[in-house]
Amino acid sequence: MQINEKMINEKESNSSPTTPDDVHSEIIPTATLLKQLAIGVQTTRIINSMKDLMRSSGDVSPVKERTSLSLSAMKSFVVGEKEDKFASEFGRDEKVMSFIHSLQDPEGHLSERKTRSPFDKSTNITNFTKELHGAPPDSFVTDLAEAIGSLKTLRKMAIFWSRVVVELRRLWCEGQHIPGIPPDEIPNLNSCLLYQQLQVINCCISRKKCRAIATESVESVLRQATNNVDKSPPSGDIVYAKISSGELVLRLGIYKQLENTMLLDTGEPVYTPVLQEGPLLTEDVIKENEEFVLRTGSVGAGCSQLLSDMQAFKAANPGCILEDFVRWHSPPDWTETLTDDQSKAFVVGDNTSPRGHLSTRMQKEGNLWRQLWENAKPIPAVRQAPLYYEDLSVEGILLGFETISPSGFFEQLFLSLVSISVEMNI
Incomplete structure (x- = not known):
């Protein structure tokens, strides 16, 4: 991906600074966010994974670290220690803290952007945004892009992403849907891979919940049928079918x-x-x-x-x-x-x-x-060998998130924000 820094710089010079009150009401991402992510794409091409970026002792950041990262702070992101350590490291980054709080609050939700109706968009613009392969404007990915783009060093970006992965794993283990991602939609192949994988996680959570309900329904029918030994007229969830021999057989x-x-x-x-x-x-x-x-x-x-x-x-x-x-x-x-x-x-x-x-x-x-x-x-389906193992699929995705290529990761976030800019400027 070639990034036109001149265009980004021109947009940055024309953009006005935002106030804390504007953090969650921005509609178009600022040039500063785009520039940070663009630099991330270009300067991490030789780094294999986010783990390598976190371990890197050299300063590969766009600007120098303002505060050093202690070993205990890094440990807190990996093993989920107390929140005060995270707050002490990122407390001044309002978008970052707001993003993490949205993941920790089961009733929380990510910011919503005002988008135009699809009927107001030209076909050329709609096709262009699909070709960008970004993410929907009001999604988890675009809010993540803004949060990461607001950080000043690549190491901080990597450590923050590590913390996000910890929260995603927690949501999965607790059976809670990721906010800003549809709960039960199949992957949208017009979106970036990161968004598709988050869709898979949410869909797997929904499927496990549905299967638990279906399993309990089958078990309940079997229990009722056991008590209905004379196969009297069906009641409740029990339904029989008469086969050619005249015998009544339970439907499952x-x-x-x-x-x-x-x-x-x-x-x-x-x-x-x-x-x-x-x-x-x-x-x-x-x-x-x-x-x-x-x-x-x-x-x-x-x-x-x-x-x-x-x-x-x-x-x-x-x-x-x-x-x-x-x-x-x-x-x-x-x-x-x-x-x-x-x-x-x-x-x-x-x-x-x-x-x-x-x-x-x-x-x-x-x-x-x-x-x-x-x-x-x-x-019945709930008693068959699974065709698709949700646990294995999600575990593979989460492990992939931990070792994702920094350059590819930043590129997906960058394109997601560019897509918003295109949609909002039509």
Whole structure:
């Protein structure tokens, strides 16, 4: 990335100093913040990680340290000792302290900027901001960029980031969402990698909470079913399905009944199952997956998801057949019979279920779907082997934050602030 320092200096000369009251009401980032981050990008290219930057004894900072960092102060950032040590080091940096307080306050929130409606923006400007690969104006990342850009030395920037990572790990362990990041959105590939990874953390927190609820629901149904040994009419969350032999079988992992759809062999209502959610893919993970597929030709991840969906469907719909699953999961691969001279509706009791046929690809010998269906067991999603391990994913991200490349890190923050400037000046 080439940074035009002349442009930054010109903007800086035209900008007026801010007062403490303006700290949280700024709309456009000042040139001073941009310049600090730009210098950070350029002067840390030879430094491998933030840890190396913190350990560096040389003065690689834009300006000299005004106060030295004691060993005990650095230790407090790593092991989370008392807040007074952090306050003594960064107490005069209002943006820094405000940012940390927003992470420590469960009800806290980051500053919000007034942005124009997307309908007011030209297509060219919108596309340009996407190409910058920054972060949304009112996000955790842009507030982080302002906080770090307000610091006067690179070592302080690195130590402050180390403290932020400690707080992020605490939020993860306590199951609290990161403020300024959507709680359950998949990674936005138009944003910088840092923002995508923070989205993954929040989404993993939401998924773990949802899975805990779903697990308790299944366990509750099983407990109620144990007490309902005579399989009397269903009550509460207990729902049975009658299979072709006439036996009542408990449905597990159901989400909701699918309207006007019956199982072909039994005429019982079709229920949509609770499914496992797929992996959360950031741009770096997507690249790794593509390289793996090109190198090995493996498509295992897709098969695992399909098998998981089949098992969940079987658990929610006892007595179902492959055709039932295809009708729900891939409607284009199913054609219903509509004429009288073909097989007519299949009647069971008072229920009518239309007959039809699978697509050509589904009927081919050795079809993968049929092979997977034959191997699928009726297991609700919450009792299956996980397709995606949230703990491993988030731990990998947090470890990556600890050793992130300083130059790449500062570049993402710089571009996020530039993106704000572009949006606010249209």
